Amino acid sequence: MSGLITARPKRIVGLGGTFRQASSSERIVRAILAQCAALGAETIMFDGPALARLPHFNPEQPDRTRDESALVDAIRTCDGIVIGSPGYHGGYSGLVKNAIDLLEDLRADTRVYFDGRPVGLVVTAAGWQACGTTLSALRDVVHAMRGWPTPVGVTINSVEQRPFAPDGTIGDDGIARAIRAQAQQIMSFATEAVA
Numbered sequence: 001m002s003g004l005i006t007a008r009p010k011r012i013v014g015l016g017g018t019f020r021q022a023s024s025s026e027r028i029v030r031a032i033l034a035q036c037a038a039l040g041a042e043t044i045m046f047d048g049p050a051l052a053r054l055p056h057f058n059p060e061q062p063d064r065t066r067d068e069s070a071l072v073d074a075i076r077t078c079d080g081i082v083i084g085s086p087g088y089h090g091g092y093s094g095l096v097k098n099a100i101d102l103l104e105d106l107r108a109d110t111r112v113y114f115d116g117r118p119v120g121l122v123v124t125a126a127g128w129q130a131c132g133t134t135l136s137a138l139r140d141v142v143h144a145m146r147g148w149p150t151p152v153g154v155t156i157n158s159v160e161q162r163p164f165a166p167d168g169t170i171g172d173d174g175i176a177r178a179i180r181a182q183a184q185q186i187m188s189f190a191t192e193a194v195a
């Protein structure tokens with residue numbers, strides 16, 4: 001019916017992870033998406049293998065593969081984002097950086113880049129130092145892209161912590177609380193979406 005404004009579920013996009021089969025950064029992003037879904041969101045995940053299918057970003061090449069268009073369109077139409085990266089040599093991974101650089105395609109949008117949207121950040125690393133430096137670097141990227149990093153960032157030290165139970169669920173109460181808190185912040189900061 002014309003003139004009817006229909007509320008639709010909030011759309012939350014996850015991106016991140018590595019080539020590793022049990023990538024911890026991917027699994028934590030998925031856990032946050034699952035919490036967002038429990039709060040009513042529609043979610044979509046671009047994991048390590050999906051990010052690896054993206055060609056190296058070339059600013060002089062305007063043609064886009066189907067995988068590139070899928071990521072750009074998902075971010076363009078989303079209400080919130082979760083980005084997860086391992087700490088690699090004190091920073092975020094090249095796989096994640098290449099995906100973020102592709103989002104230059106959103107430069108001329110009315111809602112440019114991540115404008116007005118909450119962005120939850122996840123870092124897993126073998127030490128606390130890379131957890132901190134990588135989270136801080138990702139927050140700088142989100143600011144540059146006009147997004148709103150959520151106050152709760154989830155960092156996991158994969159040497160000192162055991163985030164997963166044998167059945168694959170989150171097995172650490174503190175990590176589970178941080179995941180829930182970040183999902184709640186994403187869902188409450190995401191503006192009310194309409195069709």
Ligand SMILES: Cc1cc2nc3c(=O)[nH]c(=O)nc-3n(C[C@H](O)[C@H](O)[C@H](O)COP(=O)(O)O)c2cc1C
Pocket residue numbers: 017018019020022023024025026085086087088089090091124125126127128129130131158
């Ligand atoms: C190439 C490479 C570089 C890494 N650099 C660091 C580092 O600088 N500091 C650190 O604490 N861990 C480092 N790590 C360990 C990873 O951050 C850690 O294993 C992470 O949890 C892997 O994420 P994943 O489970 O999603 O693959 C590195 C691992 C690799 C493969």
